[in-house]
Amino acid sequence: MHERYDVLVVGAGPAGLTAAQAAASRGARVGLLDAQVQAGGQVWRHDVRHAPPAVARRAIEAALSHPGIEWLAQTRVVLQEHDALLLEDNERAWHVRYGALILANGARELLLPFPGWTLPGVTGTGGLQALGKQGWPLAGKKVVIGGSGPLLLAAAATAKRHGATVLSIHEQASAAQIHRFARGLWRWPSKAWQAAMLRTTLAGVPYHTGSVVRRALGGDALQGVEIDGPHGRRQIACDQLAAGYGLVPNVELAQMLGCELRYPNRHACVSVDDMQRTSLANVFAAGEVCGIGGRDSARIEGAIAGYAAVGDQAQARQLLPARQRTRRFADALATHFALDPRVLALADSDTLICRCEDVPLSALDAFPDARSAKLATRCGMGACQGRICGSALAELSRFPRGGIRPPLFPARLSTLGTAPFDPESQGVHP
Ligand SMILES: Cc1cc2nc3c(=O)[nH]c(=O)nc-3n(C[C@H](O)[C@H](O)[C@H](O)COP(=O)(O)OP(=O)(O)OC[C@H]3O[C@@H](n4cnc5c(N)ncnc54)[C@H](O)[C@@H]3O)c2cc1C
Numbered sequence: 001m002h003e004r005y006d007v008l009v010v011g012a013g014p015a016g017l018t019a020a021q022a023a024a025s026r027g028a029r030v031g032l033l034d035a036q037v038q039a040g041g042q043v044w045r046h047d048v049r050h051a052p053p054a055v056a057r058r059a060i061e062a063a064l065s066h067p068g069i070e071w072l073a074q075t076r077v078v079l080q081e082h083d084a085l086l087l088e089d090n091e092r093a094w095h096v097r098y099g100a101l102i103l104a105n106g107a108r109e110l111l112l113p114f115p116g117w118t119l120p121g122v123t124g125t126g127g128l129q130a131l132g133k134q135g136w137p138l139a140g141k142k143v144v145i146g147g148s149g150p151l152l153l154a155a156a157a158t159a160k161r162h163g164a165t166v167l168s169i170h171e172q173a174s175a176a177q178i179h180r181f182a183r184g185l186w187r188w189p190s191k192a193w194q195a196a197m198l199r200t201t202l203a204g205v206p207y208h209t210g211s212v213v214r215r216a217l218g219g220d221a222l223q224g225v226e227i228d229g230p231h232g233r234r235q236i237a238c239d240q241l242a243a244g245y246g247l248v249p250n251v252e253l254a255q256m257l258g259c260e261l262r263y264p265n266r267h268a269c270v271s272v273d274d275m276q277r278t279s280l281a282n283v284f285a286a287g288e289v290c291g292i293g294g295r296d297s298a299r300i301e302g303a304i305a306g307y308a309a310v311g312d313q314a315q316a317r318q319l320l321p322a323r324q325r326t327r328r329f330a331d332a333l334a335t336h337f338a339l340d341p342r343v344l345a346l347a348d349s350d351t352l353i354c355r356c357e358d359v360p361l362s363a364l365d366a367f368p369d370a371r372s373a374k375l376a377t378r379c380g381m382g383a384c385q386g387r388i389c390g391s392a393l394a395e396l397s398r399f400p401r402g403g404i405r406p407p408l409f410p411a412r413l414s415t416l417g418t419a420p421f422d423p424e425s426q427g428v429h430p
Pocket residue numbers: 010011012013014015016033034035036040041042043044075076077104105106107108109125126127129151154155247250253286287288289293294295296298408
């Protein structure tokens with residue numbers, strides 16, 4: 001026995017929520033699953049201390065209360081068998097079939113290694129946001145934020161809202177790049193408004209451009225950072241550092257299914273057509289898994305995918321001009337926040353590249369590709385299954401792109417021991 005949905009949506013961020021709602025609005029029975037406890041994805045991650053913004057609350061409520069949508073919280077896709085997916089939640093494992101599948105599983109942070117990046121007190125920028133929202137105490141902490149992209153401002157604002165003192169923000173892009181980006185923002189009024197709000201929230205927090213976090217300092221825990229800025233190097237005492245260099249699409253599930261990928265830069269994203277169709281029949285993709293474009297782009301693509309998945313191409317087509325506008329914002333992000341070569345040269349031979357398995361960069365020197373390095377050093381074999389070090393190594397141009405082997409995430413043995421999927425069996429909802 002297995003479940004069957006007309007449309008199965010993987011990921012309940014902005015893209016997945018609108019995809020599910022669009023498909024259900026045409027009468028489809030929709031399964032909406034996410035590995036997290038609460039829907040909302042990365043940008044609308046549940047905050048234990050603060051109420052969500054109205055736009056997030058409305059979007060989440062509208063989808064989860066919509067007739068025809070079944071919400072599957074804390075549910076992960078483990079692997080594919082025939083035309084079914086094996087899912088796991090905290091209690092059970094089961095197979096699910098679908099008429100159409102929508103991949104809306106977003107992106108993760110790009111973390112790049114630098115000396116000291118594994119010290120307690122150092123996280124990614126999105127990581128700091130997630131910790132704060134989940135209740136980890138930030139009040140009274142002296143925080144430095146570094147890396148690249150608009151997420152630095154969002155992370156700083158979250159840290160401040162949770163009572164931290166943000167000492168400074170260090171953006172690696174040059175002043176000229178940032179000014180050009182800011183001057184073009186009038187083309188996306190909602191982004192310009194968001195940026196203005198963030199600057200107001202962060203009034204008084206120094207924002208340095210052309211400024212790179214070179215090193216985290218400390219013995220057993222973080223005590224400070226060394227910054228390389230336009231006026232030379234200096235050290236700042238702090239007890240929390242958040243450093244992230246943009247986002248990387250989560251393509252592993254699409255890759256496992258066999259969807260075609262494209263490579264706009266060193267990182268893959270899922271290749272889709274105007275209707276968000278992937279190269280596989282009945283498999284669609286929407287949001288940041290198709291390329292980093294922000295929340296507005298994710299919501300529009302989700303709606304296009306949802307309508308297209310149930311055959312309402314006419315409605316989907318009406319959203320194409322809006323999609324073009326938001327994707328131009330994605331192009332502007334990629335151009336103006338391109339990484340300075342200084343950032344790619346921060347790690348030295350002793351810097352750990354795989355922090356799950358404690359593998360230093362120099363340990364990889366003898367190997368021609370990721371697979372042989374993995375077999376000999378265990379690089380990429382830890383809890384994150386290479387999601388962090390694999391993306392970092394791709395960015396550093398160390399190894400060609402690797403393949404993917406199921407399971408997608410570390411899974412329970414009992415899940416892997418689930419009776420094999422029988423394509424002849426009757427579903428619970430045939
Ligand atoms: C760490 C982080 C923090 C961010 N913070 C901000 C911010 O503060 N402000 C802002 O404007 N933008 C932020 N962004 C960017 C923001 O994520 C996007 O603009 C937008 O949320 C993308 O929406 P999406 O629906 O495509 O993906 P996401 O919002 O990333 O949603 C994808 C969802 O899929 C789920 N998922 C992934 N793989 C699986 C799987 N195999 N099984 C089950 N579920 C799965 C994830 O749990 C997630 O909830 C952040 C991004 C990241 C990575």
